[in-house]
Amino acid sequence: MRYLALLGGDESAGAAAGTPEFDAVMEAYMRFGDNAGDAIVTAEALEPSSTATTVRHGDFEPLVTAGPYAETIEVLGGFYVLEAETLDDAIELARQIPAASDGWVSLRPMVDWFDKAAEGAGPGDTARYVAFIYGKETEGDQPGTPAWDEGLAAHQRFMDTAGDAVLAGGAIHPIATATTVQVRDGEVIVTDGPYAESAEVVGGFYLLGAADRDEAVALAKQIPAEAIELRPIMELGA
């Protein structure tokens, strides 16, 4: 079973890159990475939400705006794809993620997940962006329905068109299956539902390779979804 772990928190409270505080946070994430080992399928940190671009599909031309999909204090800072047998095992992992202690981790069971890099495709010489799918949840977000199958076909067409620009991606189950994990005073707090219903990823996400923001926006415009939030990936390996 795979879970998408969305990491959120108050960005303004976070440390800026290059400071000792930032390094300490990075070290905490490294420790989690060592502990979790193979349970981590993939992990990405995101550039601040001020670098986000949102694409909304309307009746005519898609509307492109600067900034995240939802203007909230608590924003996404990164994500993991975790491999765990049950939700309890996923919670055991999530509670160790530093974001659980100063923000939250939202666990979303995944319908599927693919990663072309894992399948042997070499990393292109491009910047990477994550495209989170947002919008109102519809019947098409319920796996197994005819509407879902239609959506799947539309996404397949997008992937065929985008070709190598799509690096990875995954579909997730509806918001009703979300579980929020927080750690406060050493105690783990598990609650039903996402941290904030109105600002929760719907449907899934893509990892895109693009030369620049304009190219990424052009790709996002083709994604069959109500709204897409594009976020540059923070390249930590560099």
Place this chain on the structure above:
Amino acid sequence: MFRAESGRVLATLARRLGDLDAAEDAVQEAFVEAMRSWPRRGVPDNPGAWIMTTARNRAHDRARRESRRAAKERAASTLYLPLSALRAGPLGPGGAWPDPEPSGPTDPLAAIDPTGAAGSVGPGAPAPEPADDQLRLIFTCCHPALAPAAQVALTLRLVCGLQTAEIARAFLQAEATVAQRLVRAKAKIRTAAIPFRVPPAHLLPERLPSVLACIYVVFSEGYAASAGDELVRRGLCDEGVRLARLAVELMPDEPEARGLLALLLLQDSRRDARLSADGELVLLEDQDRRRWDRDRIAEATWQLERALLRRRPGPYQLQAAIAGLHATAASWDETDWPQIAALYGELARVAPSPVVELNRAVAVSFAEGPAAGLAVLDAVADDPRLARTHRLPATRADLLRRVGRSGEAADAYRAALALAGTAPERAFLRRRLAEVTAGSGDAIR
């Protein structure tokens, strides 16, 4: 017997099948068949085993049908849970089935021992006792990743065997609302892979509270003197006590489970004495202590003593200890108030809440006088969590009345009346208001 039996059979089937819906359907069908056949052929010698066998067979039939229909979708066969994750995709209505192998040693149904005694799952593996299955079921129903209201509904439906309509009546909700809640909760169990297991020991301290809280809600919903069918409410109290008993039976080493059972038994012992003939709330102070159920008090005392022996006190044991001091006092005046005030102090330490402070204020007022009680109350007077309950002004009014500040007491009674919910509570407050305003000239206001 039906209800208790259905929870037991369901728990075992759910573990075997890895699917709550499938287990529920099979148990339901078995009971329908019992209704049809027992009146004609007589009740079998071991009705529980009969139900288990029949439910198992029904599940088997359906598995065969399903596996033919959905052979392509078959995931790897598995004997144990996770409840879901057996299929990559979601499950359509009624399609919730883990596709067991049609026959052979991996058939998850083959090893169910209809007598409920330990059989064998595979070579050398002893089957868990049915009691373990019930414990698993309770922990699944009360998983913190499910909303509290969903936990309560699931527990009543699956562990207690109540019908959806009965749960709706008990909680004064539309049947469709409860049905929807159950469907969503079961979908989450399946989709998010909430495991069907008792948490390992190191997780028990953080997982047990939601189980005990759920049992407490079942009981108190029945105990609260608010609106609703008296019979239904009584049934909920009985289910609450039964669940607490089950929790103790299944986890004899958990003092808080025993503490909860003692607490519920003690509250339940006063059930008949706390409402007057015309349905008015009778305060503990004025209750006829001869109407308290002495057997329940004796059992509670025994349970509480056993719990306290473990020297791991918690909120339920402390509340039970307080209720126990009330239950064993010969009269209101002979109650050991200093001890009760001290126990509330301890409770405030392990489980701080403004409501505990409110109760501590009352205990202190009897131990040290109303002025001391008012001082405790003043410290929580501005707590926003108490802003909407009538209990803060009502308690304050009572303490003011006892120190002779009638005018302020009357104001507080009026404030309490504006917030009080149930008819008996309102009637009581009106009576007290009349008392403090009588002859003071204040009544005209």
